[in-house]
Amino acid sequence: MFTNKEAFKEAFVDRLVSSLGKPLEEASDADVYQVLGSLVRAQIGRNWADTNQKYKNGQEKQVYYFSMEFLIGRLLGNNLLNMGVLEMVRDGLADLGFRLQDIEEQEADAGLGNGGLGRLAACFLDSLASLQYAGHGCGIRYKYGLFEQKIVDGYQVELPDTWLQKDNVWEVRREDKSVDVRFWGRIETGKTGDRLTFEHKDYETVRAVAYDIPIIGADRRHVNTLRNWSAESILQPDRTRGLEAGTDYHKFLEYKRSVESISEFLYPDDSQYEGKLLRLKQQYFLCSAGLQSILRTFSKLNLPLSALPDKVALHINDTHPTLVIPELMRILMDDKGLEWDEAWSMTTRMVSYTNHTILSEALEKWPVNMVRELLPRVHMIIEEINARFCAQLLDRYPGDQNRISQMAIIYGDQVRMAHLAIVASHSVNGVAALHTDILRKREMKLFDEFYPHRFNNKTNGITHRRWLMHANPELASLITEAIGPRWIRHPQEMIGLIKLCEDASFQQKIGEIKRSNKLRLAEYIKNKHHTDVDPDSIFDVQVKRLHAYKRQLLNILHIIHLYNQIKASPGLDMVPRTFIFGAKAAPSYHLAKRIIKLINTVADIVQKDKDVNGKIRIFFLENYSVSLAEKIIPAADISEQISTASKEASGTGNMKFMMNGALTVGTLDGANVEMHEMVGDGNMFLFGLSAQQVMDYYQYGGYYARDMYNSDSRIKEVLEQLITPGPICCYHQDFENIYRSLLDNNDEFFVLKDFPGYVETHVEIDRAYRNRSEWLKKSIINIAHSGKFSSDNTISRYASEIWNIRPIPLV
Known part of the structure; x- marks a missing residue:
């Protein structure tokens, strides 16, 4: 065909x-x-x-990648490419x-993820299949994605993401793979001989139905699986809590609604108890269903259970799937009859964990009572793991109660999921060299001392097939024309472009491709915003989840300053600049949503002011997604990677922009550090505090935001515009909460501290862009070095250094 x-x-x-x-x-x-x-x-x-x-047939070892997100985007074009x-x-x-x-x-766009965590998981699946590894995804089939974002009068409005409104042509419902997951109830302890037994009674049953999506490798023949689980109700009167024979129809509907909510929304609002409970339900649902399915597949190999760690690797992507650990222990002991020590040995040999953050709010903790009530047997196992771990600590550090309280899995009324993941994994990896260093030397220092060989680094990567070959086919064709096709299989060979970085003809072709991509994006923006976009302006782009530490606020404050300069000097000599934002703010994250409003307010003011005369334009592109990123990234001249140093674990957007020839303006944070090590000072634009300086301020103090406000007239002018009646601050749209977050809360993410350096860096960008040949040389150097950040390279390291799996050629 x-x-x-x-x-x-x-x-x-x-x-x-x-x-x-x-x-x-x-x-x-x-x-x-x-x-x-x-x-x-x-x-x-x-x-x-x-x-x-x-x-x-080959009884091959397989890795199962557990993640709450798989941001796979659209599959048609990528599948045809592969x-x-x-x-x-x-x-x-x-x-x-x-x-x-x-x-x-x-x-x-599949509503199976939100940001970098989910996009990384999707890239990893692509690389696993393309490199012929036996590796599969385990996720949840959300009925609705995070939300569909609309911008109404400058405000974010959240609508349901009805991505499944039409049939999903890629998925296959596997009714025969369904498993049951149990919640609530009580545990009856008994004895059979010398062995303790645990029987779960009065539980509520949830049916987990598998929906499989094929993940096609670049050789076409190799097809792995992303298995997503859907929660469905099942009426079994003798086994379902509260639904005895004769239960009325309304009670069944209440049960049905409760069950189906488990796989209804990605990241339900957890600001209230009910939302927290639903998130915990989701996580256990994923882990239990996934493990039951994996063990069923293993059983078909007809091998002894002791062979399980040699045939199965379980990877948990951040702390969300950490319940894999106690659930596997439960299955091995209660269902398979193993003793604790053997089950623990097998679990720790199978499980590995990726940490993605040092932000305290992202290091999950669950109320003990919630875990005990919802997951009674799992809670007992976590308690036992904690008791045994604390006993080890007491043996190693007798009398050091402070250390034990800091490292315990259960402390006070909370279960610390990151601690559980570290204790029960044979490998714990960070996702950039700086991030791993911070984990080992600061955030998880005590664990690194206790487990000196457990922590390692695996810098994130992106699949060059989607983010270059599919998103930017003209550039991919030019690279093949210049250095041959081997780079497609061996992306690090893109370094061969270095020899052409000063070639005038090659520079011209790179410039033409960039302008062509800018024209396409300009057409998209005009259709959406009914405004012309100058393709010869600098396309300055910041697209990512909206969070205070990512500092979209620093970006828009600089734009306000630039606007002030134009108002003061309408004849200001500057290269026209088109600022492009794309970001979703969590529905309950009020400061982030107010920043979106500020961006759109300033965009409207600039658009209407004749003094600006096209020098700057600002566009907030609503409902940022993978498919929208594929339009934006190839067109970008400048990639804004301006997080507070030490806060961004890695970033993958920075890699996508680099691969498509954009130049980075950023802090030395996350993978920016490794990008800088490759391309050097002259080929990216750096500013701001270092990670060590930021950490020193947090630890020792010494930073006062009001000092910046009082000493820098530019900062004072911009901040006053947020609260003083005028174009920005007018009826019903003052930005006092932003103002106070910077001054009254002492500027937690050092926006004002880094503002002067950021302003000067943008002056440098303006100068550099005027020298077209030098700019294109820098762009080519970035493209040439970007092959190192292919997820193929990252996955090869996971495979050999953590999972111990090998490629399986299909002949």
Whole structure:
């Protein structure tokens, strides 16, 4: 069917007519998407089955990547690319009167993730399949994504993300893979001989139904699986808490609603008890369903249970899936009959953990009573793990109660999930060299001393297939023309572009491709905002989750300062600048939502002010997503990576922009540090406090935001505009809470401290952009070095250094 263009066209038209009952001339773009997607899935179905059979027959070790997020985006174009038929399908559809880019727009972004955590997981799945590793994803099939963001009068408004409103052509419901997950109830302890037994009584049953999505590797033949679980109700009167025989219909509906809420929303609001409880339910649901499925697959190998660690690796992506640990212990002891020591040995050999943050609010803690009531047996196991761990600490550090209280898994009325993950994993990795260093020397220093060989670094990566070959095909083709095709399989060979960084002809081609991408983005913005965008302006982009430490606030305060300069000197000599933002703020994160309002307020003021005369334009692009990122990133000239140093674990947006030729303005934070080590001072724009300086201020004090306010007239002018009646601060839209977060709360993320350096750096950017040849040279140097950040490289290190898995060629 995909062997050549004519065969494809014939198969496509035949499938369209037979499945839709309408001629080709009457088919809509949505019809074409559904038919093409079903054709692709059918085409890879045999390879999917063959891959799984190969794993089973060879009794291969497989890794299961547990994550609450898999931000996979749209799959049609990426799947066609990895199958090697993208151009053929594009040409075939064109012959039939359709544009592939229009067909791709019919696919909804999968609502399975939110930000960098989920996008990393998606990139890892792509690399696992493309490098021929046996690696699968374990997630939740959310009925609704985080939310669909609308901007109304400058404010963020959250609407349901109904991404499943139309059928998801890529997923397969696996009713036969369903498992039951138990909540609530009580534990009856008994004895069989010398062995304690634990029986779960009066529990509530939730049916977990598997939905599988094929993950197609770059060789087409290798197809792994992303298995997402959906929570469904099941009425079993003798086993379901509170639903005895004769239960009325209204009580069943209440139970049904409670069950289905588990897989309804990604990250329910946890500011209240009910929301916290739902999040804990989600996490256990994922872990229990995933483990039951994995052990069922293992059982088909007909190997002794002792072989389990040699055949299965379990990876937990951040603390959300940490309940894998006590749930695996429960299954091994209560269901499989193992003693504690053997179950513990197997668990710790199988589980590895990636830490993604040092922010205290992201290091999850659960109320003890909540865990005890919802998960009674799991709570008993966590208590036992904690008791045994504390006994080890007492043995090593007799009398050091302070150390023990700092390291304990259960302390006060809380269960510390990061501590549990560290204690029960054979590997704990950070996601950038700086982040891992901070974990080992500061945040998890006591654990690093206790487990001196447990911590390691695995700097994040991105799949160059989606973020360069699919998102920026003209640039990918130019790279192949310049250095040959080996870089596609070996992305680090992009370094060969260095020899062309001063080649005038190559620079010109790079510049033409960038302008072409800017024109496409300008067209998109005009359609959305009904405003022309100057493609010759500097496209200055900050797109990422909105959080105070990521400092979108620093960006917009600088823009206000720039606006003030233009008002004071309308003839100001500057390269026109188009500032582009994209970000979602958590619904309960009021400061972040007010920053969105500030950005849109300033954008409106600038747009209407004739004195600006096109020198600056600001656009907040609503509902930032993977598909929108694929439009924005290839067009960017400047990549804003300006988090407070020490706060961003790694970042992956910085890598995507680098790979597409944007120059970074940023702090030495996260993976920016490693980017700087490769390209040097002259090829990115650095400013701001170092991570050590930030940590010293936190530890020893000495920073006073009001000193910055009083000593720098630029800062004072900008901040006063937030609260003084005028264009920015007018009726019903003052920004006093932003003002007070900086001055009354002493500027927690050093926005004002770094403001002067940030301003000067943007002056330097303006100067550098005027020298077109030098700018393009810097861009080429960044592209050349970006291959190091391919997730293929990252996954190769996970595979050999943590999971102990090998490539499995399919012949």
